[in-house]
Amino acid sequence: MTGADLLLLALGAVAVGAGVLVVSTKHLVRAGLYLVVCLGALAGDYLVLGAELVAWVQVLIYVGAVVVLLLFAVMLTRAPIGASDDLDRPGWPAALIGGGAGLGLSVLLVDAYRWSTVTMPGAGTAERLGEQIFRSWVLPFEVLSVLLLSALVGAVVLSRPDIGQPAPQRGDTAGDTSTPQTVGADGVRR
Amino acid sequence: MRPVVPYVTAALLFGLGVYGVLRRRNAVLVLMAVELMLNAVNLILVTADTTARAVLPHSGQVFALFVIVLAAAEIGVGLAIVLQLYRLRSTVAVDDVALTEPPVSAQPVGRDVEAGR
Incomplete structure:
Protein backbone atom coordinates (compact mmCIF):
# COMPACT_ATOMS: atom_id res chain seq x y z
CA MET A 1 0.00 0.00 0.00
CA THR A 2 1.54 3.26 -1.07
CA GLY A 3 0.39 6.76 -0.21
CA ALA A 4 -1.58 7.02 -3.44
CA ASP A 5 -3.46 3.82 -2.57
CA LEU A 6 -4.34 5.11 0.86
CA LEU A 7 -5.54 8.43 -0.61
CA LEU A 8 -7.63 6.61 -3.22
CA LEU A 9 -9.12 4.37 -0.54
CA ALA A 10 -10.01 7.28 1.74
CA LEU A 11 -11.46 9.44 -1.06
CA GLY A 12 -13.37 6.45 -2.44
CA ALA A 13 -14.85 5.75 0.99
CA VAL A 14 -15.92 9.40 1.28
CA ALA A 15 -17.46 9.32 -2.20
CA VAL A 16 -19.39 6.08 -1.62
CA GLY A 17 -20.55 7.21 1.84
CA ALA A 18 -21.81 10.53 0.48
CA GLY A 19 -23.45 8.65 -2.40
CA VAL A 20 -25.32 6.44 0.08
CA LEU A 21 -26.56 9.57 1.84
CA VAL A 22 -27.61 11.15 -1.49
CA VAL A 23 -29.89 8.23 -2.32
CA SER A 24 -31.18 7.68 1.21
CA THR A 25 -31.64 11.06 2.93
CA LYS A 26 -35.10 12.43 3.66
CA HIS A 27 -34.08 16.09 3.15
CA LEU A 28 -34.12 17.33 -0.45
CA VAL A 29 -31.62 20.14 0.09
CA ARG A 30 -29.27 17.91 2.04
CA ALA A 31 -29.24 15.44 -0.85
CA GLY A 32 -27.84 18.22 -3.05
CA LEU A 33 -25.22 19.12 -0.45
CA TYR A 34 -24.15 15.47 -0.02
CA LEU A 35 -23.83 15.36 -3.81
CA VAL A 36 -21.29 18.20 -3.51
CA VAL A 37 -19.24 16.09 -1.06
CA CYS A 38 -19.42 13.05 -3.35
CA LEU A 39 -18.38 14.99 -6.46
CA GLY A 40 -15.59 16.78 -4.58
CA ALA A 41 -14.17 13.46 -3.37
CA LEU A 42 -14.28 12.21 -6.95
CA ALA A 43 -12.38 15.31 -8.08
CA GLY A 44 -9.73 14.41 -5.49
CA ASP A 45 -9.66 10.89 -6.94
CA TYR A 46 -9.00 12.35 -10.39
CA LEU A 47 -6.14 14.43 -8.99
CA VAL A 48 -4.53 11.36 -7.42
CA LEU A 49 -4.97 9.47 -10.70
CA GLY A 50 -3.09 12.21 -12.55
CA ALA A 51 -6.03 13.77 -14.37
CA GLU A 52 -5.49 17.38 -13.40
CA LEU A 53 -7.61 19.06 -16.07
CA VAL A 54 -10.51 16.65 -15.57
CA ALA A 55 -10.42 17.30 -11.82
CA TRP A 56 -10.65 21.06 -12.20
CA VAL A 57 -13.34 20.81 -14.88
CA GLN A 58 -15.22 18.51 -12.52
CA VAL A 59 -15.07 21.13 -9.77
CA LEU A 60 -16.05 23.93 -12.16
CA ILE A 61 -18.92 22.25 -14.00
CA TYR A 62 -20.31 19.69 -11.55
CA VAL A 63 -19.84 21.35 -8.19
CA GLY A 64 -20.14 24.86 -9.60
CA ALA A 65 -22.91 24.58 -12.15
CA VAL A 66 -24.81 21.27 -12.04
CA VAL A 67 -25.36 21.17 -8.28
CA VAL A 68 -26.39 24.83 -8.24
CA LEU A 69 -28.90 24.08 -11.02
CA LEU A 70 -30.22 21.10 -9.04
CA LEU A 71 -30.60 23.23 -5.91
CA PHE A 72 -32.39 25.89 -7.98
CA ALA A 73 -34.79 23.20 -9.18
CA VAL A 74 -35.35 22.06 -5.59
CA MET A 75 -36.25 25.63 -4.63
CA LEU A 76 -38.40 26.30 -7.73
CA THR A 77 -40.52 23.19 -7.17
CA ARG A 78 -41.34 24.51 -3.68
CA ALA A 79 -39.75 21.62 -1.85
CA PRO A 80 -40.28 21.57 1.90
CA ILE A 81 -37.28 22.57 3.98
CA GLY A 82 -37.61 19.84 6.60
CA ALA A 83 -37.76 16.09 6.17
CA SER A 84 -40.38 14.78 3.76
CA ASP A 85 -41.82 11.29 3.94
CA ASP A 86 -43.08 10.83 0.38
CA LEU A 87 -39.73 10.79 -1.41
CA ASP A 88 -39.35 7.04 -1.76
CA ARG A 89 -41.09 4.15 -3.41
CA PRO A 90 -41.08 0.69 -1.82
CA GLY A 91 -37.45 -0.27 -1.88
CA TRP A 92 -36.74 -3.94 -2.35
CA PRO A 93 -36.73 -4.17 -6.20
CA ALA A 94 -34.52 -1.09 -6.35
CA ALA A 95 -32.18 -2.54 -3.71
CA LEU A 96 -32.10 -5.84 -5.59
CA ILE A 97 -31.25 -4.31 -8.98
CA GLY A 98 -28.93 -1.59 -7.67
CA GLY A 99 -27.10 -3.90 -5.30
CA GLY A 100 -26.86 -6.54 -7.99
CA ALA A 101 -25.40 -4.06 -10.47
CA GLY A 102 -22.92 -2.59 -7.98
CA LEU A 103 -21.74 -5.85 -6.43
CA GLY A 104 -21.71 -7.69 -9.76
CA LEU A 105 -19.54 -5.02 -11.37
CA SER A 106 -17.28 -5.00 -8.28
CA VAL A 107 -16.76 -8.76 -8.46
CA LEU A 108 -16.05 -8.51 -12.19
CA LEU A 109 -13.46 -5.76 -11.76
CA VAL A 110 -11.81 -7.34 -8.72
CA ASP A 111 -11.53 -10.59 -10.64
CA ALA A 112 -10.01 -8.76 -13.61
CA TYR A 113 -7.42 -6.69 -11.73
CA ARG A 114 -6.83 -8.65 -8.48
CA TRP A 115 -4.18 -6.77 -6.49
CA SER A 116 -1.97 -5.78 -9.41
CA THR A 117 -0.06 -2.53 -9.58
CA VAL A 118 0.47 -0.18 -12.51
CA THR A 119 2.95 2.63 -12.92
CA MET A 120 1.34 6.00 -13.38
CA PRO A 121 1.68 7.60 -16.82
CA GLY A 122 2.38 11.30 -17.13
CA ALA A 123 -0.19 13.65 -15.65
CA GLY A 124 -2.98 14.86 -17.93
CA THR A 125 -2.21 18.55 -17.89
CA ARG A 160 -41.79 28.79 -22.95
CA PRO A 161 -45.49 27.87 -22.97
CA ASP A 162 -46.34 30.10 -25.96
CA ILE A 163 -44.23 28.10 -28.42
CA GLY A 164 -45.98 25.19 -30.06
CA GLN A 165 -49.55 26.31 -29.37
CA PRO A 166 -51.98 25.43 -32.17
CA ALA A 167 -52.50 28.14 -34.79
CA PRO A 168 -56.31 28.74 -34.41
CA GLN A 169 -55.74 30.15 -30.96
CA ARG A 170 -54.28 33.27 -32.53
CA GLY A 171 -57.59 33.86 -34.29
CA ASP A 172 -59.42 33.37 -30.99
CA THR A 173 -57.39 35.96 -29.15
CA ALA A 174 -57.54 38.32 -32.14
CA GLY A 175 -61.35 38.23 -31.94
CA ASP A 176 -61.13 39.21 -28.29
CA THR A 177 -61.38 43.02 -28.34
CA SER A 178 -60.57 43.55 -24.69
CA THR A 179 -56.81 43.41 -25.14
CA PRO A 180 -55.93 44.84 -28.53
CA GLN A 181 -52.46 46.02 -27.48
CA THR A 182 -51.31 42.57 -26.40
CA VAL A 183 -52.56 40.99 -29.59
CA GLY A 184 -50.77 43.54 -31.70
CA ALA A 185 -47.52 43.01 -29.87
CA ASP A 186 -48.04 39.28 -30.11
CA GLY A 187 -48.60 39.44 -33.85
CA VAL A 188 -45.44 41.45 -34.38
CA ARG A 189 -43.43 39.15 -32.21
CA ARG A 190 -44.47 36.10 -34.20
CA MET B 1 -0.97 2.45 -7.70
CA ARG B 2 -3.49 -0.37 -7.44
CA PRO B 3 -6.27 0.23 -9.99
CA VAL B 4 -8.71 -2.08 -8.25
CA VAL B 5 -9.48 0.56 -5.59
CA PRO B 6 -10.94 3.26 -7.91
CA TYR B 7 -12.57 0.58 -10.07
CA VAL B 8 -14.49 -0.84 -7.11
CA THR B 9 -15.38 2.70 -6.00
CA ALA B 10 -16.84 3.37 -9.44
CA ALA B 11 -18.78 0.09 -9.46
CA LEU B 12 -20.31 0.82 -6.06
CA LEU B 13 -21.22 4.37 -7.11
CA PHE B 14 -22.91 3.04 -10.25
CA GLY B 15 -24.93 0.60 -8.14
CA LEU B 16 -25.96 3.44 -5.83
CA GLY B 17 -27.07 5.48 -8.85
CA VAL B 18 -29.19 2.62 -10.18
CA TYR B 19 -30.72 2.18 -6.73
CA GLY B 20 -31.48 5.91 -6.49
CA VAL B 21 -33.11 6.10 -9.93
CA LEU B 22 -35.39 3.17 -9.11
CA ARG B 23 -36.12 4.17 -5.52
CA ARG B 24 -36.73 7.91 -5.58
CA ARG B 25 -40.11 9.46 -6.41
CA ASN B 26 -38.98 13.10 -6.67
CA ALA B 27 -37.76 13.88 -10.18
CA VAL B 28 -34.94 16.15 -8.96
CA LEU B 29 -33.61 13.34 -6.77
CA VAL B 30 -33.79 10.99 -9.77
CA LEU B 31 -31.62 13.45 -11.70
CA MET B 32 -29.12 13.50 -8.81
CA ALA B 33 -28.90 9.70 -8.94
CA VAL B 34 -28.29 9.92 -12.71
CA GLU B 35 -25.39 12.27 -11.93
CA LEU B 36 -23.96 9.59 -9.61
CA MET B 37 -24.04 7.06 -12.45
CA LEU B 38 -22.38 9.46 -14.90
CA ASN B 39 -19.63 10.16 -12.38
CA ALA B 40 -19.02 6.46 -11.87
CA VAL B 41 -18.50 6.13 -15.63
CA ASN B 42 -16.10 9.09 -15.55
CA LEU B 43 -14.07 7.45 -12.79
CA ILE B 44 -13.89 4.24 -14.83
CA LEU B 45 -12.64 6.21 -17.86
CA VAL B 46 -9.98 8.11 -15.91
CA THR B 47 -8.77 4.95 -14.18
CA ALA B 48 -8.68 3.04 -17.46
CA ASP B 49 -6.43 5.79 -18.77
CA THR B 50 -3.78 4.66 -16.28
CA THR B 51 -4.16 0.90 -16.77
CA ALA B 52 -4.65 0.60 -20.53
CA ARG B 53 -1.86 1.70 -22.82
CA ALA B 54 -3.73 3.04 -25.83
CA VAL B 55 -2.27 4.23 -29.10
CA LEU B 56 -3.42 7.78 -28.38
CA PRO B 57 -2.29 8.99 -24.95
CA HIS B 58 -4.88 10.35 -22.48
CA SER B 59 -7.88 9.17 -24.51
CA GLY B 60 -9.72 8.19 -21.33
CA GLN B 61 -9.40 11.64 -19.86
CA VAL B 62 -10.59 13.24 -23.11
CA PHE B 63 -13.63 10.93 -23.01
CA ALA B 64 -14.25 11.91 -19.38
CA LEU B 65 -14.31 15.57 -20.44
CA PHE B 66 -16.81 14.71 -23.19
CA VAL B 67 -19.03 12.88 -20.68
CA ILE B 68 -18.95 15.92 -18.39
CA VAL B 69 -20.19 18.10 -21.27
CA LEU B 70 -22.94 15.57 -22.03
CA ALA B 71 -23.97 15.61 -18.37
CA ALA B 72 -24.22 19.39 -18.41
CA ALA B 73 -26.48 19.29 -21.49
CA GLU B 74 -28.56 16.49 -19.93
CA ILE B 75 -29.09 18.36 -16.68
CA GLY B 76 -30.18 21.52 -18.52
CA VAL B 77 -32.85 19.79 -20.61
CA GLY B 78 -33.86 17.51 -17.72
CA LEU B 79 -34.47 20.38 -15.34
CA ALA B 80 -36.43 22.27 -18.02
CA ILE B 81 -38.68 19.20 -18.36
CA VAL B 82 -39.06 18.89 -14.58
CA LEU B 83 -39.96 22.55 -14.16
CA GLN B 84 -42.48 22.38 -17.03
CA LEU B 85 -44.01 19.29 -15.40
CA TYR B 86 -44.28 21.17 -12.11
CA ARG B 87 -45.93 24.12 -13.87
CA LEU B 88 -48.52 21.89 -15.59
CA ARG B 89 -49.30 19.38 -12.83
CA SER B 90 -47.99 20.98 -9.60
CA THR B 91 -46.06 17.84 -8.74
CA VAL B 92 -42.62 16.42 -9.46
CA ALA B 93 -43.36 12.84 -8.36
CA VAL B 94 -42.41 10.61 -11.27
CA ASP B 95 -45.06 7.97 -10.57
CA ASP B 96 -47.84 10.60 -10.69
CA VAL B 97 -47.11 11.25 -14.37
CA ALA B 98 -49.83 9.81 -16.61
CA LEU B 99 -48.32 7.68 -19.34
CA THR B 100 -51.20 8.41 -21.74
CA GLU B 101 -51.72 12.06 -22.57
CA PRO B 102 -55.21 13.32 -21.68
CA PRO B 103 -56.42 15.12 -24.85
CA VAL B 104 -58.08 18.20 -23.34
CA SER B 105 -56.74 18.82 -19.85
CA ALA B 106 -53.38 20.23 -20.90
CA GLN B 107 -54.94 22.72 -23.31
CA PRO B 108 -56.74 25.10 -20.85
CA VAL B 109 -53.66 25.26 -18.66
CA GLY B 110 -51.59 26.44 -21.61
CA ARG B 111 -54.24 29.01 -22.58
CA ASP B 112 -54.44 30.30 -18.99
CA VAL B 113 -50.72 30.73 -18.90
CA GLU B 114 -50.87 32.50 -22.26
CA ALA B 115 -53.60 34.88 -21.09
CA GLY B 116 -51.76 35.59 -17.88
CA ARG B 117 -48.59 36.73 -19.59
Missing part, protein backbone atom coordinates in the same frame (compact mmCIF):
# COMPACT_ATOMS: atom_id res chain seq x y z
CA ALA A 126 -4.18 21.07 -19.91
CA GLU A 127 -1.40 21.25 -22.51
CA ARG A 128 -1.35 17.49 -23.21
CA LEU A 129 -5.13 17.11 -23.14
CA GLY A 130 -5.60 20.13 -25.39
CA GLU A 131 -3.13 18.69 -27.85
CA GLN A 132 -5.08 15.42 -27.90
CA ILE A 133 -8.48 17.09 -28.20
CA PHE A 134 -7.53 19.43 -31.01
CA ARG A 135 -5.42 16.89 -32.88
CA SER A 136 -7.15 13.51 -32.57
CA TRP A 137 -10.63 14.29 -31.27
CA VAL A 138 -11.56 17.44 -33.18
CA LEU A 139 -14.67 16.00 -34.83
CA PRO A 140 -16.32 14.76 -31.60
CA PHE A 141 -15.45 18.10 -30.03
CA GLU A 142 -17.30 19.98 -32.77
CA VAL A 143 -20.27 17.59 -32.59
CA LEU A 144 -20.44 18.26 -28.84
CA SER A 145 -20.61 21.99 -29.45
CA VAL A 146 -23.60 21.44 -31.75
CA LEU A 147 -25.15 19.21 -29.08
CA LEU A 148 -24.74 21.89 -26.43
CA LEU A 149 -26.38 24.45 -28.72
CA SER A 150 -29.33 22.16 -29.44
CA ALA A 151 -29.72 21.39 -25.72
CA LEU A 152 -29.80 25.12 -25.03
CA VAL A 153 -32.45 25.72 -27.71
CA GLY A 154 -34.41 22.72 -26.45
CA ALA A 155 -34.43 24.00 -22.88
CA VAL A 156 -35.64 27.43 -24.06
CA VAL A 157 -38.41 25.89 -26.18
CA LEU A 158 -39.51 23.61 -23.34
CA SER A 159 -39.76 26.38 -20.78
Whole structure:
Protein backbone atom coordinates (compact mmCIF):
# COMPACT_ATOMS: atom_id res chain seq x y z
CA MET A 1 0.00 0.00 0.00
CA THR A 2 1.54 3.26 -1.07
CA GLY A 3 0.39 6.76 -0.21
CA ALA A 4 -1.58 7.02 -3.44
CA ASP A 5 -3.46 3.82 -2.57
CA LEU A 6 -4.34 5.11 0.86
CA LEU A 7 -5.54 8.43 -0.61
CA LEU A 8 -7.63 6.61 -3.22
CA LEU A 9 -9.12 4.37 -0.54
CA ALA A 10 -10.01 7.28 1.74
CA LEU A 11 -11.46 9.44 -1.06
CA GLY A 12 -13.37 6.45 -2.44
CA ALA A 13 -14.85 5.75 0.99
CA VAL A 14 -15.92 9.40 1.28
CA ALA A 15 -17.46 9.32 -2.20
CA VAL A 16 -19.39 6.08 -1.62
CA GLY A 17 -20.55 7.21 1.84
CA ALA A 18 -21.81 10.53 0.48
CA GLY A 19 -23.45 8.65 -2.40
CA VAL A 20 -25.32 6.44 0.08
CA LEU A 21 -26.56 9.57 1.84
CA VAL A 22 -27.61 11.15 -1.49
CA VAL A 23 -29.89 8.23 -2.32
CA SER A 24 -31.18 7.68 1.21
CA THR A 25 -31.64 11.06 2.93
CA LYS A 26 -35.10 12.43 3.66
CA HIS A 27 -34.08 16.09 3.15
CA LEU A 28 -34.12 17.33 -0.45
CA VAL A 29 -31.62 20.14 0.09
CA ARG A 30 -29.27 17.91 2.04
CA ALA A 31 -29.24 15.44 -0.85
CA GLY A 32 -27.84 18.22 -3.05
CA LEU A 33 -25.22 19.12 -0.45
CA TYR A 34 -24.15 15.47 -0.02
CA LEU A 35 -23.83 15.36 -3.81
CA VAL A 36 -21.29 18.20 -3.51
CA VAL A 37 -19.24 16.09 -1.06
CA CYS A 38 -19.42 13.05 -3.35
CA LEU A 39 -18.38 14.99 -6.46
CA GLY A 40 -15.59 16.78 -4.58
CA ALA A 41 -14.17 13.46 -3.37
CA LEU A 42 -14.28 12.21 -6.95
CA ALA A 43 -12.38 15.31 -8.08
CA GLY A 44 -9.73 14.41 -5.49
CA ASP A 45 -9.66 10.89 -6.94
CA TYR A 46 -9.00 12.35 -10.39
CA LEU A 47 -6.14 14.43 -8.99
CA VAL A 48 -4.53 11.36 -7.42
CA LEU A 49 -4.97 9.47 -10.70
CA GLY A 50 -3.09 12.21 -12.55
CA ALA A 51 -6.03 13.77 -14.37
CA GLU A 52 -5.49 17.38 -13.40
CA LEU A 53 -7.61 19.06 -16.07
CA VAL A 54 -10.51 16.65 -15.57
CA ALA A 55 -10.42 17.30 -11.82
CA TRP A 56 -10.65 21.06 -12.20
CA VAL A 57 -13.34 20.81 -14.88
CA GLN A 58 -15.22 18.51 -12.52
CA VAL A 59 -15.07 21.13 -9.77
CA LEU A 60 -16.05 23.93 -12.16
CA ILE A 61 -18.92 22.25 -14.00
CA TYR A 62 -20.31 19.69 -11.55
CA VAL A 63 -19.84 21.35 -8.19
CA GLY A 64 -20.14 24.86 -9.60
CA ALA A 65 -22.91 24.58 -12.15
CA VAL A 66 -24.81 21.27 -12.04
CA VAL A 67 -25.36 21.17 -8.28
CA VAL A 68 -26.39 24.83 -8.24
CA LEU A 69 -28.90 24.08 -11.02
CA LEU A 70 -30.22 21.10 -9.04
CA LEU A 71 -30.60 23.23 -5.91
CA PHE A 72 -32.39 25.89 -7.98
CA ALA A 73 -34.79 23.20 -9.18
CA VAL A 74 -35.35 22.06 -5.59
CA MET A 75 -36.25 25.63 -4.63
CA LEU A 76 -38.40 26.30 -7.73
CA THR A 77 -40.52 23.19 -7.17
CA ARG A 78 -41.34 24.51 -3.68
CA ALA A 79 -39.75 21.62 -1.85
CA PRO A 80 -40.28 21.57 1.90
CA ILE A 81 -37.28 22.57 3.98
CA GLY A 82 -37.61 19.84 6.60
CA ALA A 83 -37.76 16.09 6.17
CA SER A 84 -40.38 14.78 3.76
CA ASP A 85 -41.82 11.29 3.94
CA ASP A 86 -43.08 10.83 0.38
CA LEU A 87 -39.73 10.79 -1.41
CA ASP A 88 -39.35 7.04 -1.76
CA ARG A 89 -41.09 4.15 -3.41
CA PRO A 90 -41.08 0.69 -1.82
CA GLY A 91 -37.45 -0.27 -1.88
CA TRP A 92 -36.74 -3.94 -2.35
CA PRO A 93 -36.73 -4.17 -6.20
CA ALA A 94 -34.52 -1.09 -6.35
CA ALA A 95 -32.18 -2.54 -3.71
CA LEU A 96 -32.10 -5.84 -5.59
CA ILE A 97 -31.25 -4.31 -8.98
CA GLY A 98 -28.93 -1.59 -7.67
CA GLY A 99 -27.10 -3.90 -5.30
CA GLY A 100 -26.86 -6.54 -7.99
CA ALA A 101 -25.40 -4.06 -10.47
CA GLY A 102 -22.92 -2.59 -7.98
CA LEU A 103 -21.74 -5.85 -6.43
CA GLY A 104 -21.71 -7.69 -9.76
CA LEU A 105 -19.54 -5.02 -11.37
CA SER A 106 -17.28 -5.00 -8.28
CA VAL A 107 -16.76 -8.76 -8.46
CA LEU A 108 -16.05 -8.51 -12.19
CA LEU A 109 -13.46 -5.76 -11.76
CA VAL A 110 -11.81 -7.34 -8.72
CA ASP A 111 -11.53 -10.59 -10.64
CA ALA A 112 -10.01 -8.76 -13.61
CA TYR A 113 -7.42 -6.69 -11.73
CA ARG A 114 -6.83 -8.65 -8.48
CA TRP A 115 -4.18 -6.77 -6.49
CA SER A 116 -1.97 -5.78 -9.41
CA THR A 117 -0.06 -2.53 -9.58
CA VAL A 118 0.47 -0.18 -12.51
CA THR A 119 2.95 2.63 -12.92
CA MET A 120 1.34 6.00 -13.38
CA PRO A 121 1.68 7.60 -16.82
CA GLY A 122 2.38 11.30 -17.13
CA ALA A 123 -0.19 13.65 -15.65
CA GLY A 124 -2.98 14.86 -17.93
CA THR A 125 -2.21 18.55 -17.89
CA ALA A 126 -4.18 21.07 -19.91
CA GLU A 127 -1.40 21.25 -22.51
CA ARG A 128 -1.35 17.49 -23.21
CA LEU A 129 -5.13 17.11 -23.14
CA GLY A 130 -5.60 20.13 -25.39
CA GLU A 131 -3.13 18.69 -27.85
CA GLN A 132 -5.08 15.42 -27.90
CA ILE A 133 -8.48 17.09 -28.20
CA PHE A 134 -7.53 19.43 -31.01
CA ARG A 135 -5.42 16.89 -32.88
CA SER A 136 -7.15 13.51 -32.57
CA TRP A 137 -10.63 14.29 -31.27
CA VAL A 138 -11.56 17.44 -33.18
CA LEU A 139 -14.67 16.00 -34.83
CA PRO A 140 -16.32 14.76 -31.60
CA PHE A 141 -15.45 18.10 -30.03
CA GLU A 142 -17.30 19.98 -32.77
CA VAL A 143 -20.27 17.59 -32.59
CA LEU A 144 -20.44 18.26 -28.84
CA SER A 145 -20.61 21.99 -29.45
CA VAL A 146 -23.60 21.44 -31.75
CA LEU A 147 -25.15 19.21 -29.08
CA LEU A 148 -24.74 21.89 -26.43
CA LEU A 149 -26.38 24.45 -28.72
CA SER A 150 -29.33 22.16 -29.44
CA ALA A 151 -29.72 21.39 -25.72
CA LEU A 152 -29.80 25.12 -25.03
CA VAL A 153 -32.45 25.72 -27.71
CA GLY A 154 -34.41 22.72 -26.45
CA ALA A 155 -34.43 24.00 -22.88
CA VAL A 156 -35.64 27.43 -24.06
CA VAL A 157 -38.41 25.89 -26.18
CA LEU A 158 -39.51 23.61 -23.34
CA SER A 159 -39.76 26.38 -20.78
CA ARG A 160 -41.79 28.79 -22.95
CA PRO A 161 -45.49 27.87 -22.97
CA ASP A 162 -46.34 30.10 -25.96
CA ILE A 163 -44.23 28.10 -28.42
CA GLY A 164 -45.98 25.19 -30.06
CA GLN A 165 -49.55 26.31 -29.37
CA PRO A 166 -51.98 25.43 -32.17
CA ALA A 167 -52.50 28.14 -34.79
CA PRO A 168 -56.31 28.74 -34.41
CA GLN A 169 -55.74 30.15 -30.96
CA ARG A 170 -54.28 33.27 -32.53
CA GLY A 171 -57.59 33.86 -34.29
CA ASP A 172 -59.42 33.37 -30.99
CA THR A 173 -57.39 35.96 -29.15
CA ALA A 174 -57.54 38.32 -32.14
CA GLY A 175 -61.35 38.23 -31.94
CA ASP A 176 -61.13 39.21 -28.29
CA THR A 177 -61.38 43.02 -28.34
CA SER A 178 -60.57 43.55 -24.69
CA THR A 179 -56.81 43.41 -25.14
CA PRO A 180 -55.93 44.84 -28.53
CA GLN A 181 -52.46 46.02 -27.48
CA THR A 182 -51.31 42.57 -26.40
CA VAL A 183 -52.56 40.99 -29.59
CA GLY A 184 -50.77 43.54 -31.70
CA ALA A 185 -47.52 43.01 -29.87
CA ASP A 186 -48.04 39.28 -30.11
CA GLY A 187 -48.60 39.44 -33.85
CA VAL A 188 -45.44 41.45 -34.38
CA ARG A 189 -43.43 39.15 -32.21
CA ARG A 190 -44.47 36.10 -34.20
CA MET B 1 -0.97 2.45 -7.70
CA ARG B 2 -3.49 -0.37 -7.44
CA PRO B 3 -6.27 0.23 -9.99
CA VAL B 4 -8.71 -2.08 -8.25
CA VAL B 5 -9.48 0.56 -5.59
CA PRO B 6 -10.94 3.26 -7.91
CA TYR B 7 -12.57 0.58 -10.07
CA VAL B 8 -14.49 -0.84 -7.11
CA THR B 9 -15.38 2.70 -6.00
CA ALA B 10 -16.84 3.37 -9.44
CA ALA B 11 -18.78 0.09 -9.46
CA LEU B 12 -20.31 0.82 -6.06
CA LEU B 13 -21.22 4.37 -7.11
CA PHE B 14 -22.91 3.04 -10.25
CA GLY B 15 -24.93 0.60 -8.14
CA LEU B 16 -25.96 3.44 -5.83
CA GLY B 17 -27.07 5.48 -8.85
CA VAL B 18 -29.19 2.62 -10.18
CA TYR B 19 -30.72 2.18 -6.73
CA GLY B 20 -31.48 5.91 -6.49
CA VAL B 21 -33.11 6.10 -9.93
CA LEU B 22 -35.39 3.17 -9.11
CA ARG B 23 -36.12 4.17 -5.52
CA ARG B 24 -36.73 7.91 -5.58
CA ARG B 25 -40.11 9.46 -6.41
CA ASN B 26 -38.98 13.10 -6.67
CA ALA B 27 -37.76 13.88 -10.18
CA VAL B 28 -34.94 16.15 -8.96
CA LEU B 29 -33.61 13.34 -6.77
CA VAL B 30 -33.79 10.99 -9.77
CA LEU B 31 -31.62 13.45 -11.70
CA MET B 32 -29.12 13.50 -8.81
CA ALA B 33 -28.90 9.70 -8.94
CA VAL B 34 -28.29 9.92 -12.71
CA GLU B 35 -25.39 12.27 -11.93
CA LEU B 36 -23.96 9.59 -9.61
CA MET B 37 -24.04 7.06 -12.45
CA LEU B 38 -22.38 9.46 -14.90
CA ASN B 39 -19.63 10.16 -12.38
CA ALA B 40 -19.02 6.46 -11.87
CA VAL B 41 -18.50 6.13 -15.63
CA ASN B 42 -16.10 9.09 -15.55
CA LEU B 43 -14.07 7.45 -12.79
CA ILE B 44 -13.89 4.24 -14.83
CA LEU B 45 -12.64 6.21 -17.86
CA VAL B 46 -9.98 8.11 -15.91
CA THR B 47 -8.77 4.95 -14.18
CA ALA B 48 -8.68 3.04 -17.46
CA ASP B 49 -6.43 5.79 -18.77
CA THR B 50 -3.78 4.66 -16.28
CA THR B 51 -4.16 0.90 -16.77
CA ALA B 52 -4.65 0.60 -20.53
CA ARG B 53 -1.86 1.70 -22.82
CA ALA B 54 -3.73 3.04 -25.83
CA VAL B 55 -2.27 4.23 -29.10
CA LEU B 56 -3.42 7.78 -28.38
CA PRO B 57 -2.29 8.99 -24.95
CA HIS B 58 -4.88 10.35 -22.48
CA SER B 59 -7.88 9.17 -24.51
CA GLY B 60 -9.72 8.19 -21.33
CA GLN B 61 -9.40 11.64 -19.86
CA VAL B 62 -10.59 13.24 -23.11
CA PHE B 63 -13.63 10.93 -23.01
CA ALA B 64 -14.25 11.91 -19.38
CA LEU B 65 -14.31 15.57 -20.44
CA PHE B 66 -16.81 14.71 -23.19
CA VAL B 67 -19.03 12.88 -20.68
CA ILE B 68 -18.95 15.92 -18.39
CA VAL B 69 -20.19 18.10 -21.27
CA LEU B 70 -22.94 15.57 -22.03
CA ALA B 71 -23.97 15.61 -18.37
CA ALA B 72 -24.22 19.39 -18.41
CA ALA B 73 -26.48 19.29 -21.49
CA GLU B 74 -28.56 16.49 -19.93
CA ILE B 75 -29.09 18.36 -16.68
CA GLY B 76 -30.18 21.52 -18.52
CA VAL B 77 -32.85 19.79 -20.61
CA GLY B 78 -33.86 17.51 -17.72
CA LEU B 79 -34.47 20.38 -15.34
CA ALA B 80 -36.43 22.27 -18.02
CA ILE B 81 -38.68 19.20 -18.36
CA VAL B 82 -39.06 18.89 -14.58
CA LEU B 83 -39.96 22.55 -14.16
CA GLN B 84 -42.48 22.38 -17.03
CA LEU B 85 -44.01 19.29 -15.40
CA TYR B 86 -44.28 21.17 -12.11
CA ARG B 87 -45.93 24.12 -13.87
CA LEU B 88 -48.52 21.89 -15.59
CA ARG B 89 -49.30 19.38 -12.83
CA SER B 90 -47.99 20.98 -9.60
CA THR B 91 -46.06 17.84 -8.74
CA VAL B 92 -42.62 16.42 -9.46
CA ALA B 93 -43.36 12.84 -8.36
CA VAL B 94 -42.41 10.61 -11.27
CA ASP B 95 -45.06 7.97 -10.57
CA ASP B 96 -47.84 10.60 -10.69
CA VAL B 97 -47.11 11.25 -14.37
CA ALA B 98 -49.83 9.81 -16.61
CA LEU B 99 -48.32 7.68 -19.34
CA THR B 100 -51.20 8.41 -21.74
CA GLU B 101 -51.72 12.06 -22.57
CA PRO B 102 -55.21 13.32 -21.68
CA PRO B 103 -56.42 15.12 -24.85
CA VAL B 104 -58.08 18.20 -23.34
CA SER B 105 -56.74 18.82 -19.85
CA ALA B 106 -53.38 20.23 -20.90
CA GLN B 107 -54.94 22.72 -23.31
CA PRO B 108 -56.74 25.10 -20.85
CA VAL B 109 -53.66 25.26 -18.66
CA GLY B 110 -51.59 26.44 -21.61
CA ARG B 111 -54.24 29.01 -22.58
CA ASP B 112 -54.44 30.30 -18.99
CA VAL B 113 -50.72 30.73 -18.90
CA GLU B 114 -50.87 32.50 -22.26
CA ALA B 115 -53.60 34.88 -21.09
CA GLY B 116 -51.76 35.59 -17.88
CA ARG B 117 -48.59 36.73 -19.59
